[in-house]
Amino acid sequence: MVDIDAAYAVISRSPSQRVMRRLFGSGIPWWSLLIFGLVVVAAIGGESIAPHDPNGLDLGAAFKPPSWLEGGSLDYLLGTDNLGRDIFSRIIAGARVTLTVAIYAIVISGGIGALIGMIAGYFGKTIDAIIMRLVDIQMSIPSLALALVIATVLSPSLTTVIVVISITYWTWYARIIRGEILSLKERDYVALAKVAGCSTPSIFARHLLPNILNTLLVLASLQVGQVIIFEASLSFLGLGIQSPDVSWGLMLADARNYITNAWWAITLPGVAIMLTCLSANLIGDWLRDTLDPKRRQL
Amino acid sequence: MTDAAIVPAFRPKPPLLKVENLKTYLYLNRGVVRAVDGVDLEVAEGETLGIVGESGSGKTMTSLSMLRLLPKPSGRIVEGSITLDGIDLVKLSEDEMVRDWRGRRISMVSQDPLTSLNPVFSIGDQVGAPFRYHHLAKGRGAVREAVEAVLARVRIPSPAKRIDDYPHQFSGGMRQRVVTAMAIACSPRLLIADEPTSALDVTIQVQMMELFRELQRDSGVGIIMITHDLGVAAGICHRVAVMYAGRVVESGDVREIFRNPAHPYTRGLLNSIPHLGRKRRRLEAIAGQPPSLIDPPRGCRFAARCPQKMARCDDYPPQFEVSTGHRAACWLAEPRP
Amino acid sequence: MLSYVLRRLMHGVVSIIGASILIFVISRMSGDPIVLLLPVDAPQAAIDAMRETMGLDRPIWVQYLIFAGKALTGDFGNSYRWQMPALNLVLDRLPATIELAFAALLFSIALAVPLGVLSAVHRGGWIDTIGKGFAMLGQAMPGFWVGLLLILIFSVQLNWLPAFGSGGISHIILPAIALGWYPVAAQTRIIRSAMLDVLDSDYIRMGRALGAPERLLVWKYAFRNAAVPLVTVLGVYFASMLGGAFVVEVIFAWPGLGRTVVEAVFARDFPVVQAGVLFTSILFVVSNLLVDLSYGLIDPRIRHG
Numbered sequence A: 001m002v003d004i005d006a007a008y009a010v011i012s013r014s015p016s017q018r019v020m021r022r023l024f025g026s027g028i029p030w031w032s033l034l035i036f037g038l039v040v041v042a043a044i045g046g047e048s049i050a051p052h053d054p055n056g057l058d059l060g061a062a063f064k065p066p067s068w069l070e071g072g073s074l075d076y077l078l079g080t081d082n083l084g085r086d087i088f089s090r091i092i093a094g095a096r097v098t099l100t101v102a103i104y105a106i107v108i109s110g111g112i113g114a115l116i117g118m119i120a121g122y123f124g125k126t127i128d129a130i131i132m133r134l135v136d137i138q139m140s141i142p143s144l145a146l147a148l149v150i151a152t153v154l155s156p157s158l159t160t161v162i163v164v165i166s167i168t169y170w171t172w173y174a175r176i177i178r179g180e181i182l183s184l185k186e187r188d189y190v191a192l193a194k195v196a197g198c199s200t201p202s203i204f205a206r207h208l209l210p211n212i213l214n215t216l217l218v219l220a221s222l223q224v225g226q227v228i229i230f231e232a233s234l235s236f237l238g239l240g241i242q243s244p245d246v247s248w249g250l251m252l253a254d255a256r257n258y259i260t261n262a263w264w265a266i267t268l269p270g271v272a273i274m275l276t277c278l279s280a281n282l283i284g285d286w287l288r289d290t291l292d293p294k295r296r297q298l
Numbered sequence B: 001m002t003d004a005a006i007v008p009a010f011r012p013k014p015p016l017l018k019v020e021n022l023k024t025y026l027y028l029n030r031g032v033v034r035a036v037d038g039v040d041l042e043v044a045e046g047e048t049l050g051i052v053g054e055s056g057s058g059k060t061m062t063s064l065s066m067l068r069l070l071p072k073p074s075g076r077i078v079e080g081s082i083t084l085d086g087i088d089l090v091k092l093s094e095d096e097m098v099r100d101w102r103g104r105r106i107s108m109v110s111q112d113p114l115t116s117l118n119p120v121f122s123i124g125d126q127v128g129a130p131f132r133y134h135h136l137a138k139g140r141g142a143v144r145e146a147v148e149a150v151l152a153r154v155r156i157p158s159p160a161k162r163i164d165d166y167p168h169q170f171s172g173g174m175r176q177r178v179v180t181a182m183a184i185a186c187s188p189r190l191l192i193a194d195e196p197t198s199a200l201d202v203t204i205q206v207q208m209m210e211l212f213r214e215l216q217r218d219s220g221v222g223i224i225m226i227t228h229d230l231g232v233a234a235g236i237c238h239r240v241a242v243m244y245a246g247r248v249v250e251s252g253d254v255r256e257i258f259r260n261p262a263h264p265y266t267r268g269l270l271n272s273i274p275h276l277g278r279k280r281r282r283l284e285a286i287a288g289q290p291p292s293l294i295d296p297p298r299g300c301r302f303a304a305r306c307p308q309k310m311a312r313c314d315d316y317p318p319q320f321e322v323s324t325g326h327r328a329a330c331w332l333a334e335p336r337p
Numbered sequence C: 001m002l003s004y005v006l007r008r009l010m011h012g013v014v015s016i017i018g019a020s021i022l023i024f025v026i027s028r029m030s031g032d033p034i035v036l037l038l039p040v041d042a043p044q045a046a047i048d049a050m051r052e053t054m055g056l057d058r059p060i061w062v063q064y065l066i067f068a069g070k071a072l073t074g075d076f077g078n079s080y081r082w083q084m085p086a087l088n089l090v091l092d093r094l095p096a097t098i099e100l101a102f103a104a105l106l107f108s109i110a111l112a113v114p115l116g117v118l119s120a121v122h123r124g125g126w127i128d129t130i131g132k133g134f135a136m137l138g139q140a141m142p143g144f145w146v147g148l149l150l151i152l153i154f155s156v157q158l159n160w161l162p163a164f165g166s167g168g169i170s171h172i173i174l175p176a177i178a179l180g181w182y183p184v185a186a187q188t189r190i191i192r193s194a195m196l197d198v199l200d201s202d203y204i205r206m207g208r209a210l211g212a213p214e215r216l217l218v219w220k221y222a223f224r225n226a227a228v229p230l231v232t233v234l235g236v237y238f239a240s241m242l243g244g245a246f247v248v249e250v251i252f253a254w255p256g257l258g259r260t261v262v263e264a265v266f267a268r269d270f271p272v273v274q275a276g277v278l279f280t281s282i283l284f285v286v287s288n289l290l291v292d293l294s295y296g297l298i299d300p301r302i303r304h305g
Helices: A004-008 A015-024 A030-049 A087-123 A125-139 A143-153 A158-184 A188-195 A200-237 A248-256 A263-291 B059-067 B094-101 B123-133 B140-153 B172-184 B202-219 B230-236 B254-259 B264-271 C002-028 C044-053 C060-072 C086-121 C126-140 C143-157 C169-199 C202-209 C214-252 C257-266 C270-298
Strands: B015-028 B031-044 B048-052 B075-084 B106-109 B190-194 B222-227 B239-244 B247-253 B320-323 B326-328
Touching (some): A030 A087, A030 A263, A087 A200, A087 A263, A143 C214, A200 A248, A263 C143, B015 B059, B015 B222, B031 B059, B031 B075, B048 B059, B048 B230, B059 B075, B059 B222, B140 B172, C086 C126, C086 C169, C086 C214, C086 C257, C126 C169, C143 C214, C214 C270
Parallel strands (some): B106 B190
Antiparallel strands (some): B015 B075, B247 B326
16 A cells, blocks of 8 residues: 555655755765764874974964964964964864763763663663662753762863763663663563573673664764763863863863954864764764664654 | 445436546655546435445545645646536645635545544534634634534534533544534535544444434435445445546446446455355455556556456456446456447 | 642652752762861861861761751851852842743744744755754754854954843843754754654644645644644753753853852852752752643643543
8 A cells, every 4th residue: 555654755856955965965974974084083193293282382473363364374274372372283182182082981971871771671670760760860960060060079180071971971871771671671582591591791791782782872973972062061161171181162261261352263163063063963863874764854 | 235225226416526537646756656547436416425445446545636635745636637516626726625625515534533633622623623714603602603513413412511622532433423523514515434434343333324324314415435344335325436456447336236246356355245144164355466556557457366367358448337327347347249 | 630740749859859969979079178168287176176067077878967957948058159158149140040041942942943843844845954954053063152153243243242241131142042052953853853743643634624724734733732742842951951051151151050150169169069059950850840740731631631
């Protein structure tokens, strides 16, 4: 029977749809991979590939506009800040911090969250109720607020940021993985494994984990953008990365002081954040669509 | 299972609705689906025409075409005319359809009364809606009165008390009555009932059929009853059109068709009805599947499944007159020279 | 309905209690707050004496009970930095934050609803495409950066709107936009998705079959149904805005709770941090509760049973 409801799949698409398809496609998001790849390269290369020392002060070269504007030069591709530091170099340096935090935070929060979620989902009943209640309680505190409480206690640093973000985000993974486990544990092979005398950790590792890997991967990729923004926010507030380390959020905080003198200092690092997040989100969306077509958004 | 005592004999009247060579295609990614491929139908005033067929035969698409409610943007009426009271609905603009026809002169009741009613609005609001759209009652008081009147017509007990209730507070049968009330509110000329009882208990089915008969007696509305259930067709329809793969393969007076089915598909349908009291070892299902409507066969579309297939069937048979008013598109029905 | 309300209330209370425990425990992890209060070279006796007065020598759960007991009477201790009761400080600044969060919510709805509904109605059209692109960008831009850009454009370059402080509509516009920006993307998506579902439903088709004008169908009949998932989301996003408000208040020097808490964090002013975050959580839980209760108003099925 021709499903009347499926009639949205038409032969012709509107012009704007075609443009979107061309740009963002339903296939592999090449642009996003490119941009994110550049960020990765910058993170790995760090200072060694930057044209200038990110912390090199040169007051004589302060407030130089970006190279394509009048007064700018190719020497300082994206201009300089109030202390004469090359913005382009600082952006490259900041990439390392951004990705380091993102990777650590996601791995830790994802790992802990997934484990707790598996425990809750698998053992069910009381343990599940307790764990979910804890999740609820933690989630009743807005994440940035919670981060602030933790930041009061720890002194600001890269490690602090990673700890804060990990503590804030594990609940998200826990909830979703628990849901998955709840449906998975009814499957036959789990029952069979139990009957065969498989130990619980082994069931977790051999039977449950492989099946949630897809979901975990999708979740993680969708989290990257949020984590990057969260780190930037913390650093902006001064509770994260501190000088002489470079973070895009920190750059924006500095630039705020001389916003009237150098609009590029407050714009460009933000653009870096935006492009990184955007590409991460698009890659995440693509992964989600590839790994779980049921959840595709039309 | 015919009920000759209830359905009066067919008497010719001027046609209220005349569908001629209707072709409705769906333009999808995977190809063009010829959902309705050359259908002719007629309904007279006060008459009930049954359209019988399996899923995918095109019966629902035919009714949607009549209402010009095809899925956008893939559905299109490619050819043909749908003439109601002398006006060709295919030629009308959308504005005209909305203003003067839908809900006013032509109306529909569909299968699932639960989903046909908006859960967050009272039934008073929903039944009152057609009165408001077509300006048949002005002002809250008048609309309310009209709603109570039509709810009484469909035999909903204490309409005044229930007018502010919500759909979930009604039983399935009552809900279908409410939907029927919405459909007949403006006294349409033609009512299309698309499997109106499939989602209901058998006992409620009987009540609904009785309701439709009553409404028809009182107002002379023409009814098209779409169903896959021959029993329903036999119980309420005056005439029946059997559809298969987008075309009408047989049509005529209901008792005539039941007594003397000319098309092998119709025969197959009748054979697959279980009969109480008759010993039969197996239900005879019709083997095979309907053909794809994207690239339908050039000849008779039932040929692949037909137990009486001949070489002739590679050419599509025209409608042959089996007896007065009874036609079938089958070479077997060709009058012998 | 009543049991539903009671159950949700209980849930909320438990959440708040739990949150207070969590906040308390984390605060106490910093080690010795005494160090902050006394000069570096204070004699051990003085340190011990202070510890006893502040009850820091008791087991932690006792300390919590003392804290909770005092909190219930409104005593959150005195702010180290501002020399006034922490509670008063918090309550003084709270309304400004609520005001900002509401304004931001209004802004996000004003943008998301038309975008979402129109995207659904004209599915595949240019507005749908723009909406999607907008949504994608919106989710990639940090709220504080949006705030900074707004200041750059509207205050510095164009000089149309003030960059900081409060006191009138012109002062709340930019912070509200900066704060309400992030959820627009997700809200638009949800509204669009809900509308698509509803527009596809049998009862909307029935409405069409009865000759309803399309605009009425969309805005009266369809939207009311789509509003239910929207309201859920509103609650969630109002809550997340409470968190985002912290940063926005700092940028725009908005005299709200967020800015106060951030300053308190720098000053290691525990009483204020505790009270401030706890009240933020209370606000969060209460707004979620209100959202849940509002379902009863929108969806009659819940009201009746």
